[in-house]
Amino acid sequence: MEDGRTAPRKKLPPPASGRAPAQSAGPDEVYAESEIFRYDCPILLLGAFTHMKRFMILVCGIFQNIAASAASKYIGNYSIDIGGGDAMSAVHLHILPSGKYAVTYFGGMQTGVWQELPNGKLQLQQDHDPVYFYVYARQNSALKDSIKFNFDNCAEGSAKVAFAAKKGFSNTLRPVFSPDGRRYSEGNEVSLPASEVTALYLLENNEFKKKLHEAERPRTLDNLLYSFPVDKKYNDYKIILNKAASQQPSNYVGEFVDGNLLLYGTGPYPETINCREKRELREEERKELEEMMQVYGGRYGSQAQATEHANDGPVKVVYQRLKGTTQAVNLGAVTFIKPLFPAEAPADSR
Numbered sequence: 001m002e003d004g005r006t007a008p009r010k011k012l013p014p015p016a017s018g019r020a021p022a023q024s025a026g027p028d029e030v031y032a033e034s035e036i037f038r039y040d041c042p043i044l045l046l047g048a049f050t051h052m053k054r055f056m057i058l059v060c061g062i063f064q065n066i067a068a069s070a071a072s073k074y075i076g077n078y079s080i081d082i083g084g085g086d087a088m089s090a091v092h093l094h095i096l097p098s099g100k101y102a103v104t105y106f107g108g109m110q111t112g113v114w115q116e117l118p119n120g121k122l123q124l125q126q127d128h129d130p131v132y133f134y135v136y137a138r139q140n141s142a143l144k145d146s147i148k149f150n151f152d153n154c155a156e157g158s159a160k161v162a163f164a165a166k167k168g169f170s171n172t173l174r175p176v177f178s179p180d181g182r183r184y185s186e187g188n189e190v191s192l193p194a195s196e197v198t199a200l201y202l203l204e205n206n207e208f209k210k211k212l213h214e215a216e217r218p219r220t221l222d223n224l225l226y227s228f229p230v231d232k233k234y235n236d237y238k239i240i241l242n243k244a245a246s247q248q249p250s251n252y253v254g255e256f257v258d259g260n261l262l263l264y265g266t267g268p269y270p271e272t273i274n275c276r277e278k279r280e281l282r283e284e285e286r287k288e289l290e291e292m293m294q295v296y297g298g299r300y301g302s303q304a305q306a307t308e309h310a311n312d313g314p315v316k317v318v319y320q321r322l323k324g325t326t327q328a329v330n331l332g333a334v335t336f337i338k339p340l341f342p343a344e345a346p347a348d349s350r
Contacts, residue, residue, distance in 0.1 A: 072097075074114070074122045074254075077285070078261055078275035093261075093275050094289050095122075102293055111293050112249070124263065126249035129300065132204040132242055133159075133226045136304040136319030137234035146191045147230065149200075151176050151340075153241040154188070161239075161340060163192060164199040169225065171334050173203055178339040190340060194235065202226040203329065204241065223331055228324040238304055238319050 072095075080091040080103070091105045095114055101124055103110040112126040140148065151159070160173040177188075203225050230237075252263040252273070261275035294301075304319040 072116050073256075074116060074261070076278045076281050079277040081274045081276060094281065094285075096281065096286055096289060098290070100290075100293065102289055104292075109292060110250070117253075120255070122252075122254040122261070122263075124252040124254065126251060128244065128247075128249035129242055130245050131300075132224065132245045133202045133324070134240045134242065134300045134304075135200065135202075135228045135322045135324060136238040136240070137231070137322055138236050138317060138319045139234055140236035140317075143191075143235045145194050147194050147197055147235045148189055148191045148237065150236075150238045151188045151241075152238065153243060154239070158204055159241045160203040160205055160336065162201040163197045164201060165196050167199065169201055169227070169329075172337060173201070173334055174337045175339040177341045188341065194232070197230045200228045200230055200237070200239075202228075202239065203334075204245070205331065223329050224326045225329040226324050226326050228322050231322075234320075234322075236319070238306065240300065240304070242300065 074095050075097055076095060078093040078095075080093055082091055091103065094102045094104065096102070099113055099115065101112055101114045110126060112124055114122060114124050117123055149163075151161075154176040158179075159176045161176050162170065162173050164170065203223070205223070251266045253266065254261050254263040254275070256262075261278065263273040263275060265271045265273070300321070302321045304321070306317050306319065307314045308317055309315075
């Protein structure tokens with residue numbers, strides 16, 4: 001009962017098996033008029049109250065964690081000292097009441113979750129997603145008999161792509177961008193006839209990065225071929241390379257020392273970071289950071305948004321995430337052909 005009172009006992013016929021259902025009631029069923037309350041059996045009533053007690057303890061624990069986060073001494077904005085002194089080298093740590101944090105820097109953002117440990121120290125755990133490629137799609141009414149592919153985060157030359165007209169991988173891939181050019185041709189989109197594409201194959205292959213992170217990278221990521229079907233109900237595709245997939249997340253434990261927040265790295269990054277100049281986190285800043293974290297930080301979600309320019313001004317469009325498959329590929333059997341987007345000559349050589 002919702003008011004906590006015991007329901008009146010009734011003499012009801014038992015179920016066909018002669019005993020109460022074996023499936024235990026969930027939290028919602030405890031507060032509803034569940035089968036447990038309908039049987040004249042003290043043991044079942046005791047079991048129901050046990051479920052209620054566990055549920056209330058869980059709820060209280062969640063609210064206590066939220067309250068503790070909201071009142072923590074660590075909430076605020078910090079400047080991270082990395083040297084440099086110019087705007088492009090500025091790095092900031094933002095610890096939010098929601099239990100999330102963000103590190104912002106020129107051109108990017110790192111996100112994660114935080115908590116205050118029983119010993120009073122701060123723990124930061126970076127969001128990490130070990131998936132290299134995310135593909136999103138939508139129906140674009142402006143496209144008639146063609147399919148558009150947009151590539152994001154692929155300009156280092158490590159991403160390889162193949163568009164298949166027939167089912168099956170043909171062991172031929174091309175770099176999305178040329179790895180040896182300093183300036184790339186305008187745009188990162190390509191349009192192909194709809195009849196020529198039935199599948200999309202993607203591979204991340206950056207030998208320099210693999211050697212750089214050899215000690216920490218998960219071996220299961222090596223030479224994985226991602227395949228996605230090109231569904232005819234979509235004609236506008238967005239392909240995103242998650243560059244951080246090959247790296248282990250950065251986790252830290254911190255504490256205040258002489259008024260500054262010191263972060264001690266754990267795992268593959270044991271460095272110490274000095275966070276200084278703590279200031280209050282304003283409400284408008286918090287809202288803006290939360291919005292930015294949904295777009296740029298952490299794991300990629302089930303949707304992706306983009307802004308297009310129409311006659312009436314900018315319009316937001318939504319892409320749906322597509323499910324793909326992965327398989328190991330023998331790079332020795334793969335032929336790499338010319339890049340999809342060749343590099344232009346450097347501007348000073350013209």
